[in-house]
Amino acid sequence: MSAGMNYAAGTITEERMHQLRAATIVLVIAGVTSVAVRGNAPVRGALQASRPVSTGPHVYQLGNVSVDIPPPRGFEEMLSRSEDFRRRVGESDRLWNLAAHLPSEVAKTFKADQDIPLYTKVSISRAAVETDITDDFFAGVVKQQSETAVFEQDFLKKYLADRARQLGVTMDKPVALGLIEQTPRSYSTLALTTVSGADRRINLLFSTSLLHLHRRLIFAYVYRIIESQKDQALVETLTREWVKSILAANP
Amino acid sequence: MAHINRRQGQALRSIGNALFWIGVLGASLALAFRSELSGSALMASVWGLIVVTFIGIAIMHRGRKLLATSGDTRLATDSRKPVVYLRSFAADSLGAGAVSSWPLLKFGYSTDEEQLAAVMNELGPFVAIGDPREALPDLGADRIYVREGDWQKRVQELLKDARLVVLRAATTDNFWWEFQTVKAHVAPERVLLLVSTTGASYEAFRSRAAEILPSPLPELGRRKRLGHFRAIVAFDKSWHSHEIPIVRSFRRAEFTAPFVGPLKLSLKPIYERLGAVWVPPPVARKKLIVLWTCGSIAALAFALVLAIKLPEYFNSPRDYTPVQLVPTSAAAPASAGATASPVTGRPPVVLSRYDSQLAILTARLSSRAEFRDRVSGMSDGEARDVGRQLALRGLRRLTSDQLVVRAQVLGRILSLSDTTTCAAIVNGRPAPGLEAAIRQLPDDDMQQWLELVFESTVAELEQRSAPPPPAGSRVNQALASLSSRLSPEDAETMRHALSDPRATSAEQSCKAGRLLYGNLPDLSADDRTVLARALVNR
Numbered sequence: 001m002s003a004g005m006n007y008a009a010g011t012i013t014e015e016r017m018h019q020l021r022a023a024t025i026v027l028v029i030a031g032v033t034s035v036a037v038r039g040n041a042p043v044r045g046a047l048q049a050s051r052p053v054s055t056g057p058h059v060y061q062l063g064n065v066s067v068d069i070p071p072p073r074g075f076e077e078m079l080s081r082s083e084d085f086r087r088r089v090g091e092s093d094r095l096w097n098l099a100a101h102l103p104s105e106v107a108k109t110f111k112a113d114q115d116i117p118l119y120t121k122v123s124i125s126r127a128a129v130e131t132d133i134t135d136d137f138f139a140g141v142v143k144q145q146s147e148t149a150v151f152e153q154d155f156l157k158k159y160l161a162d163r164a165r166q167l168g169v170t171m172d173k174p175v176a177l178g179l180i181e182q183t184p185r186s187y188s189t190l191a192l193t194t195v196s197g198a199d200r201r202i203n204l205l206f207s208t209s210l211l212h213l214h215r216r217l218i219f220a221y222v223y224r225i226i227e228s229q230k231d232q233a234l235v236e237t238l239t240r241e242w243v244k245s246i247l248a249a250n251p
Numbered sequence: 252m253a254h255i256n257r258r259q260g261q262a263l264r265s266i267g268n269a270l271f272w273i274g275v276l277g278a279s280l281a282l283a284f285r286s287e288l289s290g291s292a293l294m295a296s297v298w299g300l301i302v303v304t305f306i307g308i309a310i311m312h313r314g315r316k317l318l319a320t321s322g323d324t325r326l327a328t329d330s331r332k333p334v335v336y337l338r339s340f341a342a343d344s345l346g347a348g349a350v351s352s353w354p355l356l357k358f359g360y361s362t363d364e365e366q367l368a369a370v371m372n373e374l375g376p377f378v379a380i381g382d383p384r385e386a387l388p389d390l391g392a393d394r395i396y397v398r399e400g401d402w403q404k405r406v407q408e409l410l411k412d413a414r415l416v417v418l419r420a421a422t423t424d425n426f427w428w429e430f431q432t433v434k435a436h437v438a439p440e441r442v443l444l445l446v447s448t449t450g451a452s453y454e455a456f457r458s459r460a461a462e463i464l465p466s467p468l469p470e471l472g473r474r475k476r477l478g479h480f481r482a483i484v485a486f487d488k489s490w491h492s493h494e495i496p497i498v499r500s501f502r503r504a505e506f507t508a509p510f511v512g513p514l515k516l517s518l519k520p521i522y523e524r525l526g527a528v529w530v531p532p533p534v535a536r537k538k539l540i541v542l543w544t545c546g547s548i549a550a551l552a553f554a555l556v557l558a559i560k561l562p563e564y565f566n567s568p569r570d571y572t573p574v575q576l577v578p579t580s581a582a583a584p585a586s587a588g589a590t591a592s593p594v595t596g597r598p599p600v601v602l603s604r605y606d607s608q609l610a611i612l613t614a615r616l617s618s619r620a621e622f623r624d625r626v627s628g629m630s631d632g633e634a635r636d637v638g639r640q641l642a643l644r645g646l647r648r649l650t651s652d653q654l655v656v657r658a659q660v661l662g663r664i665l666s667l668s669d670t671t672t673c674a675a676i677v678n679g680r681p682a683p684g685l686e687a688a689i690r691q692l693p694d695d696d697m698q699q700w701l702e703l704v705f706e707s708t709v710a711e712l713e714q715r716s717a718p719p720p721p722a723g724s725r726v727n728q729a730l731a732s733l734s735s736r737l738s739p740e741d742a743e744t745m746r747h748a749l750s751d752p753r754a755t756s757a758e759q760s761c762k763a764g765r766l767l768y769g770n771l772p773d774l775s776a777d778d779r780t781v782l783a784r785a786l787v788n789r
Contacts, residue, residue, distance in 0.1 A: 175610050175614075176602075177602050177607040177610060178602040178607060190607070192607075192610055192611060192614055194614055194617070194618060201617075201618035202618070203611070203614040203615055203618055205611070226611060226614065226615060228698075228702055229608055229611060229612065229698040229699075229701045229702040229705065230698050230702070231611070232607060232608060232611060232698075233694060233698065
């Protein structure tokens with residue numbers, strides 16, 4: 001990936017790419033920790049841009065474009081409905097959460113202190129809300145994701161350690177389980193990690209999808225507390241179908 | 252003529268000092284928090300602060316020049332005989348005007364001439380004719396400014412009373428006039444020649460000096476140096492020259508003026524010759540304390556790292572040991588899930604379904620405190636054996652439904668195995684080809700098989716109660732039901748293999764196993780349950 005890739009608003013630099021990649025990873029971890037721990041996650045103010053607004057059901061205004069993020073089938077958007085859920089999900093200071101979803105039957109009875117064995121989340125880098133992303137840039141991000149052991153990077157290790165310390169948990173290094181699906185506008189991978197609290201160890205499967213929607217780079221996540229060997233297929237299937245529906249909603 | 256303004260000088264020195272430290276500390280902080288800054292912001296900060304540092308040094312330098320005492324004032328207030336410094340003005344750029352070669356480390360960054368002055372001022376007021384073109388005096392010897400045509404007369408006046416004359420070797424006509432004047436009017440024991448050139452330049456100087464002196468100046472080889480000075484030459488009563496050995500001393504060399512101490516040590520014979528009291532330069536205590544402290548902190552940090560990391564390395568926690576309950580010695584077949592990347596043109600890194608399922612199984616088992624306790628302190632191989640034994644012993648504790656599922660999946664494993672592996676599984680022996688067969692299972696079967704491994708291991712760990720094995724007569728009844736579905740020849744093969752396994756060939760054992768497990772799903776629910784449980788209670 002060259003440092004001088006042109007896009008509408010100027011020139012994409014390695015630095016910006018680094019920010020986007022960092023944002024991806026940070027969100028993964030933020031999501032991971034929010035599942036394991038019951039309690040409040042700090043929500044900080046915006047660093048680069050104001051929080052994107054929703055202009056309709058599942059539609060979000062990102063600068064001069066709007067994207068449609070339908071929930072997975074059988075899920076409901078909960079971020080805008082439940083303060084408790086919003087606190088549990090948490091938010092990185094580098095990302096805006098656009099949406100988070102729970103299975104419909106869980107959403108109806110959700111309580112602040114219950115486990116969340118399955119949920120999904122959608123985010124965007126605060127630095128890139130109004131940034132046009134070219135096909136080449138997206139391909140570069142995907143290339144980095146496929147080549148770099150992201151969890152080995154120092155800044156992520158530091159963030160992970162800080163976040164775990166804040167929440168009073170320890171987190172094993174995530175294990176990349178590989179690619180779920182790749183299309184010209186999406187790239188989905190699966191990973192496994194373990195979060196340990198005072199008296200619990202929770203194994204988490206999570207998929208990370210990079211989506212190129214209307215010249216924006218969107219991150220979509222599926223989180224699952226492992227209960228059986230079949231959960232891998234569950235997360236993979238859910239991810240494939242959800243990504244397919246998001247891409248279809250944003251032709 | 253230079254203008255000296257003490258108030259302005261003090262202000263500039265303070266400002267320069269502040270900028271210097273802002274630059275140094277700011278750049279250090281920027282580097283310390285580099286992870287918080289983007290690449291370009293970090294570069295801009297560090298370079299900007301380095302520039303600030305140098306601006307601070309330049310301002311500090313100017314402030315110090317403004318604070319310099321004039322040579323005339325010094326002579327009027329100091330009754331001792333002067334030490335006269337004669338050099339070419341061009342030499343000021345090396346000795347007095349330029350910041351030394353490592354200014355950032357030398358916090359006070361004394362110039363060579365300032366350090367020379369620090370020693371010479373002990374012998375008498377150290378003065379020199381100032382360059383009339385300069386706006387401010389250079390640092391070092393106190394400058395005496397005279398009109399353009401009067402400098403030779405002033406030099407002669409100074410030489411009359413000089414306690415010591417220090418010549419800095421040069422090749423200008425004015426310098427040679429000074430050299431000849433010194434030779435004519437000053438006792439040779441009161442003359443020092445400082446040489447800062449080597450090679451051809453020094454040889455040219457030496458040959459010219461030979462025209463004035465009775466014998467050539469000493470040859471210079473590779474030797475110790477003090478700042479820009481490569482040699483100190485003294486003269487005897489007959490103007491024969493000899494070199495004064497340069498003495499180096501780490502203990503007496505300050506950070507900020509590193510060759511004041513060594514220079515004084517080197518000039519001990521000159522002090523004695525002039526009848527001056529010589530005391531050794533002080534030990535550079537601050538420098539030694541700083542170095543000792545830094546060294547101690549570094550050593551302590553290193554020891555701490557060793558103390559923390561070494562036990563971790565040798566006793567790494569076993570609570571997340573990647574225990575593999577299923578052998579992984581066989582080569583993994585190419586993953587069916589691997590796809591060529593349309594973006595990069597090469598396949599992305601993909602774990603096979605079996606490997607990712609194994610990682611999940613390992614994580615699940617490792618999350619069980621009982622399991623971690625069992626394998627704590629074991630090697631990977633030992634832990635794997637313990638896990639395998641737990642899974643095997645736990646089979647009898649599984650529910651009937653689970654055992655029926657196991658029998659059905661095992662039937663498919665046998666059908667995918669080679670004869671040797673198949674026979675080994677049927678006879679309950681280690682089967683190296685088992686993993687390869689499991690890898691070929693459809694995803695659902697693979698998940699079910701590893702789920703059963705998890706369940707049986709946990710059942711054994713929790714010592715769940717095991718249902719009693721079925722009675723022999725009930726087992727025979729179920730087997731008879733199964734045999735009735737086979738040809739007489741196959742029924743006899745299965746009976747023989749079950750009744751006398753040791754006398755049965757691998758082919759026969761495998762065939763019998765495939766018949767047994769392959770036809771089990773077609774039996775009644777009761778017979779399936781009886782046989783599935785009987786097979787794990789053999």
